Amino acid sequence: MIAVALLSVAALLVLAPxxxxxxxxxxxxxxxxxxxxxxTSTLCVTALSDLLFFAHLSPSATLPIGLPWLGAHFRxxxxxxxxxxxxxxGGAAASLFALGYSRHEDSPGRVLPFYPAYLAGMNVVVLAxxxxxxxxxxxxxxxxxxxxxxxxxxxxxxxxxxxVYLLMASFGTLTLLLAFxxxxxxxxYSFDAIRASHPSAAVAGMVVILALLGAGSKAGLVPLHAWxxxxxxxxxxxxxxxxxxxxxxxxxxxxxxxxxxxxxxxxWWWSMVVLLVGGPTATLGVLYALMQRDIxxxxxxxxxxxxxxxxxxxxxxxxxxxxxLGWVAALAFTAAMLHVLNHALFKSLLxxxxxxxxxxxGERDMEKLGGLIHRMPKTAFAMLIGCVAIxxxxxxxxxxxxxxxxxxxxxSPQLPSWxxxxxxxxxxxxxxxxxxxxxxxxVKLYGISFLGRPRSDVAASALETDRFSLTAMLALAxxxxxxxxxxxxxxxxxxxxxxxxxxxxxxxxxxxQWLTIVPIAESRSSYNGLLxxxxxxxxxxxxxxxxxxxxxxxxxRAPAWDCGYPxxxxxxxxxxxxxxxxxxxVFGSVIFAAREIGEMxxxxxxxxxxxxxxxxDLIWDGLYAPIAMVVGFATERINILQFFTIRRYLTLxxxxxxxxxxxxxx
Amino acid sequence: xxxxxDILSQGAQMSLVLGLAPLLTGFVRKVKARLLRRRGPxxxxxxxxxxxxxxxxxxxxxxxxxxxxxxxxxxxxxTWVAASLVPTFGNGLLFSWTADLIAIIALxxxxxxxxxxxxxxxxTAFGGIGSSRxxxxxxxxxxxxxxxxFSVAMIAGSTQLANVAEFMGSDAVGLRVSLxxxxxxxxxxxxxxNARIPVDNPATxxxxxxxxxxxxxxxxxxxLALIDLSSQLKLLLYVSLIACVFVPWGMATADASxxxxxxxxxxxxxxxxxxxxxxxxxxxxxAKMRVFRIPEFLGAALMLALLATLLRFVSGSL
Numbered sequence: 001m002i003a004v005a006l007l008s009v010a011a012l013l014v015l016a017p018x019x020x021x022x023x024x025x026x027x028x029x030x031x032x033x034x035x036x037x038x039x040t041s042t043l044c045v046t047a048l049s050d051l052l053f054f055a056h057l058s059p060s061a062t063l064p065i066g067l068p069w070l071g072a073h074f075r076x077x078x079x080x081x082x083x084x085x086x087x088x089x090g091g092a093a094a095s096l097f098a099l100g101y102s103r104h105e106d107s108p109g110r111v112l113p114f115y116p117a118y119l120a121g122m123n124v125v126v127l128a129x130x131x132x133x134x135x136x137x138x139x140x141x142x143x144x145x146x147x148x149x150x151x152x153x154x155x156x157x158x159x160x161x162x163x164v165y166l167l168m169a170s171f172g173t174l175t176l177l178l179a180f181x182x183x184x185x186x187x188x189y190s191f192d193a194i195r196a197s198h199p200s201a202a203v204a205g206m207v208v209i210l211a212l213l214g215a216g217s218k219a220g221l222v223p224l225h226a227w228x229x230x231x232x233x234x235x236x237x238x239x240x241x242x243x244x245x246x247x248x249x250x251x252x253x254x255x256x257x258x259x260x261x262x263x264x265x266x267x268w269w270w271s272m273v274v275l276l277v278g279g280p281t282a283t284l285g286v287l288y289a290l291m292q293r294d295i296x297x298x299x300x301x302x303x304x305x306x307x308x309x310x311x312x313x314x315x316x317x318x319x320x321x322x323x324x325l326g327w328v329a330a331l332a333f334t335a336a337m338l339h340v341l342n343h344a345l346f347k348s349l350l351x352x353x354x355x356x357x358x359x360x361x362g363e364r365d366m367e368k369l370g371g372l373i374h375r376m377p378k379t380a381f382a383m384l385i386g387c388v389a390i391x392x393x394x395x396x397x398x399x400x401x402x403x404x405x406x407x408x409x410x411x412s413p414q415l416p417s418w419x420x421x422x423x424x425x426x427x428x429x430x431x432x433x434x435x436x437x438x439x440x441x442x443v444k445l446y447g448i449s450f451l452g453r454p455r456s457d458v459a460a461s462a463l464e465t466d467r468f469s470l471t472a473m474l475a476l477a478x479x480x481x482x483x484x485x486x487x488x489x490x491x492x493x494x495x496x497x498x499x500x501x502x503x504x505x506x507x508x509x510x511x512x513q514w515l516t517i518v519p520i521a522e523s524r525s526s527y528n529g530l531l532x533x534x535x536x537x538x539x540x541x542x543x544x545x546x547x548x549x550x551x552x553x554x555x556x557r558a559p560a561w562d563c564g565y566p567x568x569x570x571x572x573x574x575x576x577x578x579x580x581x582x583x584x585x586v587f588g589s590v591i592f593a594a595r596e597i598g599e600m601x602x603x604x605x606x607x608x609x610x611x612x613x614x615x616x617d618l619i620w621d622g623l624y625a626p627i628a629m630v631v632g633f634a635t636e637r638i639n640i641l642q643f644f645t646i647r648r649y650l651t652l653x654x655x656x657x658x659x660x661x662x663x664x665x666x
Numbered sequence: 667x668x669x670x671x672d673i674l675s676q677g678a679q680m681s682l683v684l685g686l687a688p689l690l691t692g693f694v695r696k697v698k699a700r701l702l703r704r705r706g707p708x709x710x711x712x713x714x715x716x717x718x719x720x721x722x723x724x725x726x727x728x729x730x731x732x733x734x735x736x737x738x739x740x741x742x743x744x745t746w747v748a749a750s751l752v753p754t755f756g757n758g759l760l761f762s763w764t765a766d767l768i769a770i771i772a773l774x775x776x777x778x779x780x781x782x783x784x785x786x787x788x789x790t791a792f793g794g795i796g797s798s799r800x801x802x803x804x805x806x807x808x809x810x811x812x813x814x815x816f817s818v819a820m821i822a823g824s825t826q827l828a829n830v831a832e833f834m835g836s837d838a839v840g841l842r843v844s845l846x847x848x849x850x851x852x853x854x855x856x857x858x859x860n861a862r863i864p865v866d867n868p869a870t871x872x873x874x875x876x877x878x879x880x881x882x883x884x885x886x887x888x889x890l891a892l893i894d895l896s897s898q899l900k901l902l903l904y905v906s907l908i909a910c911v912f913v914p915w916g917m918a919t920a921d922a923s924x925x926x927x928x929x930x931x932x933x934x935x936x937x938x939x940x941x942x943x944x945x946x947x948x949x950x951x952x953a954k955m956r957v958f959r960i961p962e963f964l965g966a967a968l969m970l971a972l973l974a975t976l977l978r979f980v981s982g983s984l
Contacts (some may be wrong), residue, residue, distance in 0.1 A: 024700040245827055370789065372695065373731045384733070394769055406768055406812070413979055428816060429968075432809035439775060439808070440801035443782045447797060452789030474806045516763060525825040526763045532773070535764070540743035547888050551720035553861060560727035561884055562790040574786065574794025582802035586961045 001050050002059045005084065005127065008043045012036065012120035019113035029102040033095045036116050040091035042481050043123060047084035050076055055496035064487045066132055067183065073129035073190050078496035079261065082337065083126045083253045086344045090246035090461035091119045093472045097352045098238040100468030103284045104359045110151035111236055118144035118242070122250050122577060130190040131180035138176065138254070142169040142218075144490040145247060148229045148239045150615070161230035168217050168227040176214035179207045183262060194262050204263050208270045211258040212277065218251035220304045221311060222281040228304060233296035233364070237355025240296060244303040245348035249340050252310055259318070260333075260501040268322040268417050274315030275420075282308030282434035285592060290441045290583055291615055293576040295354045298445050299347065302390065305434055306343040309405065310336050312427055313340035316408045317502055319420050326504035328411045331519050333502045334494050335404035341490065342397040342483060346389040348478040353383040357449065361458040366576040369449040375462040380450045382473035387442040389480040392435045395533035397483035400517070402435060403527055407519045437583075444579045453570040485529040488517050567640070577613065584613075592616055672760040675927070679759055680750040682931075683906070687749075687898035688712035690905065690942055697946035712898065719891035727788040727884050733785040735788065737780045738892040744777040745896040749903040753910050755930035756918035759830050766825040770947025771808070774859070774903075777896065778804055785881030799957060803865065806964035807858045814851045814973035818842055818911055820978045827907075831914040847974035849912055854967035856904040860897070862945070863961065864955045868897075877967050901951065902938075905945075909937040 015035050022028030050057075058077035066072040076084075098115075105111060121141035128134040146169065150162035180189070187197035199207065207226040217224040232243045259270070285304030292298045313336025320329035356379045358364055359373060373380040389396035409431075412424040454460035464470075483490055488509030495505040509517050516528040547553075560566045588594035601607040644652070692712045701707025726735070748770045753759065765773065778800065785797035819825040821844065822833040827878045833839065861878035868878070882893050910917070918930035955963060 147842035177772055283788075328800060371729070373733060373787075374698055374729070377732075380733075388776070388779065391775075392772065393779055394765075394772050399769075399772055403768055403772075405824070406816075410816060410825065413820060421979045422976070425813075425816070425972065429809060429813055429972055432812040433805070435812075436775075436805045439779050440805050443779060443786075443797065443801055447783055447786035451731065451733070451783060451787040454795075509809075522763060523824055523826065523829055525768075527764045527766060527769050528764045531761060531764045532769065535747045535761070536740075536743040536773075538743075539746050540739040543746075543892065544739050547720055547892075551717075552723065552888060555724040557724055557728050558725050560729070560788045560790050561725075562788075562792055563883065566790065570789065572791050573789045574791065574798055578793065579798045579801075582799055582957070583805055585958065586802060586806075 001046060001054060001057070002061050002074060002127075004046045004125075005043055005076060006061060006063075006074060008039045008046070009120050009127070010124045011039045012123070015039070016113050018119070019116060020109070021573035023109035023112040029105070029108050030099060032112050032116065033098045033102060036119060037092055037095035037099070037340035039116075040088040040095060044088035044250050046083055047076070047081045047088065048074060051078060051081040051085060051496065052493060055081065056165050060129055066136070067189075069134055070130060070189055072133045073192075074127045074133070075129035075191070076127065078500045079256065082494065082497045083340075084123065084248065085251050087122050087126060087246050087343055089120075090242055090249075090348050091122075093348050093352070093476055094238040094242050094246075096475075097241070097355070097469050097472035100466035100470075101236075101238055101352075101355055101359060103466075105236060107151070111148055111239070114144045114147045115239065118148065118239075122247060125250050126253055127191070131184055131194070132189050134254075135173065135177060135180065139169075139173050140306075140411070141250065142173065143249065145235070145239070145243055146231075148235045150234070152234070155234075157230075158234040161227070161234040164227045165231035167567050168224065171573070172214045172217035172224075174214075175210045175217070179210035179214060179258060182210070183258075191257075191262060198264060201267065205267065205270070207263060207275070208259055208266075212273065215251045215258075216277065216311075218254070219248045219307045219311075220281075220283050221277050221307060221559055222304065223623055225281070225285070225304045226617075226620055229292075229297050229300040232300040232303065233532065234295065237296070237351055237358060240300075240355070241348040241351030244351060245344045246305055248303060249344055252307070252314075252340055255311075256314065256501065259314075266318050266609065268319060268420060271315045271317075271319035271322060272419055272423060274311055274318060275423055278308050278311030278313075278315050279430035280308070281305070282312060283430045283437070284308075284591070286434050286437040286441055287587060288617075289628050290437060290444065290580045291588065291592065291594075293366050295357065295366055295445065295449060296351070296364050296371075298366075298441065299350050299354060302438065302441060303343075303347060305438060306339065306347070306390075307420040308434065309402065309431065310339050310343070312336075313339060313401075313405050313408070313429060315427075316405070316412070316424070319412075319424070320408070321416060321502050323415050323417070325411075325414060326502060327506075328408055328414070329502040330498045330504040330506050331404060331411075332408035332500050334491055334506050335401050335408060337494050337497060338404065338483075338487070338490060339398075339401035340652040342389070342401050342480070345476050345479050345483065346386045346398060349382060349386040349473055349480065350390065352469060352473050352476070353379055353386060356469055357462075359469075360462040360465060361456075363456065363458055364447045366445070369454070369459045370452045370456075370570065370573065371454040371459060372450045372462055374645055375454075375459075376464045378470050379465055381468070382477045383450060384446060385477040385480055387446045389484065391439040391441065391442045395481070395484050395529045395536070397480050397487070400484060400487040400527070400529065402431070404519055405431065407525055410525075411520070439582075440583060444576060448574070448576045448579060452573050455570050455575075469485070481533075485533045486515060487529060488512065488515050491517060567636055584615075588615065591618070593618060614619060675756055676750075676760040679754060679756070680746070682754060683749045683752075683899060683902055684746065684895075686938070687902040688716060688936055690902050691898045694901075694942050694949075697841070697866040697943055698950055701946060701950045712894075716891045716895060716905065719894070720888045722887040724887035724889055726886075730788055730884070734784055734884075735889070737784040737787075738889040741777045741778045742779075742892045742899075744773050745899045745903070748773040748777075748839045749899045749906070751827070751856065752903055752906045753828055753831055753917060754906050756922070756927055757831055757914075759828070762828040763826065767819065767827050767830070768812065768825055770827070771811055771815060774900065775804075777900075781893075783921075784885075785883075788884045788942075790884065792880045792883050795966055796877055796883070798852045799877045800881060803858055803960060803964065806961055806968060807855055810851060810964060810971050811855045811859070812966040813968065813975055814848050814855065817971060817974035817978055820975065821845065827910060831910045831917060832919075834911060835914040836929060844974040845912075845976040847970045847977070849972040851967040851974065852908060852911070854963065854970075855868060856908065858960070858964055858967075859949075860901045860904060863949045864952050867954050905938060905941045906934075909934070913937060941981055962982045
């Protein structure tokens, strides 16, 4: 099993240099993305069969590369297998999409060599079984994705995005390096040795904080999210889909591996920290998303929301695990893992849809789109499913994982510690708010860009996207529906992961009457997506056929009514900013310090009146800007060092030497 | 009871909610009219309106998409399924375990999602204003509703409506502060979700503060009939929900005899009459709010619900 996985990763690594050659050829990108599709599909199938049938085996392998006394350790246990499925499902979908989408790429040489390397990097992170390989692969993944973020480097915005991303990625790797340093201090770098060692409570606590900072900065936890909405949209759309849908999940993997696997039994306050970061991340992420007008940026902010939901689930799992309620911990952990998979499915789908729109119109700005459901009906259909699924509405998959998370929250009165008792209802409230905002956000995204009348000529003359892209999107949409109506299959597949990480599993689901899911007991709660779907479909078709047969099926077209005053100008429609104006007014005045400034010209002046909306990112202003200012100030001061004479440099060296000697002597 | 009986009672429940929904709306309208010393339309007027609308041609705006034509059926089926899952006259229905209270709320959320999309499909200013305000109201109402559900579910130890109703009907409940708060919050939610005064005015067109009616402005004929019927179903759903959670007495259990079911049905009609009357009295005694006062009104419900949940955490008996 692991040999197949490693060989496929090696194939991806071979494809990377081949990309340099292939990018010069007319059909090179087809060959490269085709190769990636085959490699990732192989990996996906291998990992899936391992998760389903051989999860208890956990085969491992050691290759003689890397540090000479350590080698590179790899292991394919249940957790790695599950995340391999997620990574490669997303990777295969992105490669399939890119088969068609790559014709929009004007400089393939900037993307093609790095794309397979990036995929390989993510796979190695998940497979690594020692700290050294893990960190090297992690950094490899960051750097290859960074190259693709700045691939359109002529746009100033992308360069800035790349700069911020590089800084944050280095910060994340640094904290992870420190975390592993603390873990390995008594044991050694291999994960087996770390698992066997018993760090003290203080060290374990520090490792949790460092892991949360390191993995959280990659996943986009507030307040470490600032780079994400800049960097994810800047990359080509299939890479954006991978970064948002998959790479954030690799970060989640890093956190789970360190906190649930490598560290000993958790303390209750760990979960408190995770919950207090996760809940606000969910709500703030989607509120930011609501204020945006760039399609891809909306999607990137919504990724932050979903990461918040996942970390809330993980926090709940930690809390229940720490307090010895293993069966609830299994429920919360399974909910989080299911959301990992679900979010990878619908976020990739939505980014591909945004890419299709970008390819057809050249626009990412929603204010210039509209009416695309007429011009791109199939893309619009797939996007609709993605939007419903991400808004956590039944019968699609997003609802199932949120429902499971809510069920875990409802069991929290059983926890003994008071801090958690008070924090968890608040976090539950934040999640409920986030779910409602997500629906509002995706009504806006879909309604403004796909419905209504076209707001620009490019939108009015858009053409449907190619077959490869459509296949990728429709396949993901179908998976969203399947995971929504047959969640029992997915919950059962996750059992070995939950067994390995929290030591408990949810009750066995497949085989229950009508494939219902029952997280705890039937007297508590149950949900059957399949029956809801069949019920609703039957009611809808029955109503339609009855009305058409018995009452009337005639239809005629006429101009829109609009209360008698239809205006042919498409500018009369609601725009993205006006759609979110009520929510901005209710919530934004505090959270974004939003202000609307109306400028009326004096009565005699022919100037138009203007309305300006000011939004502030308080986290950027309050956290990042001061740090940037201090760093800038310090570098400017230190800059004098660059212009010394040789004499002064020698003096400096001499003084430094004296100081060092003094330090050693003392 | 045997499988056939189960299916019959589930079918009876589904047709009952569908048949009663317009009557409840007609009843509320009639009481409101009488309170304003008007004679008001006859009780059966909503049925006549529906039949007339269904027989008319659909006049579709020129640039309406396929989604616009599908949405009325989506809204109707989502609302109908949700409404038929709330226990009315009898408990322990065949499909009661299909969806719990959270799923019922989410089903209504799906219906609203599509309704808001429909408002934006034709690309008119009125549709946009309705959708935009609807999602603003929903962004407060939905979390408040969910947290109310949390507090009720924590007291009853279940999110399954059948079990909640059974627990609430037993002696184990007692008087609880948190239940009182949850009741007030749920009532406010019910008003907001059903576009009633003071949040929205169900009887108006062409008013700048309207929400629900603005979204469905472009609909006509059978599409409009379905959307109207869905709104009536939703009103019935919320009234049944309040009855089922807070006054569940007299509900027949799954294995009860036929006369128990008949008694339960009669009692259910009585509950609907009382609650419908109270709704009409409330609506006539209060004025509609400005749009940007609604968040404060709903925020109060949100806080009440959160307080009820916290109380439950602090003490098991409050």
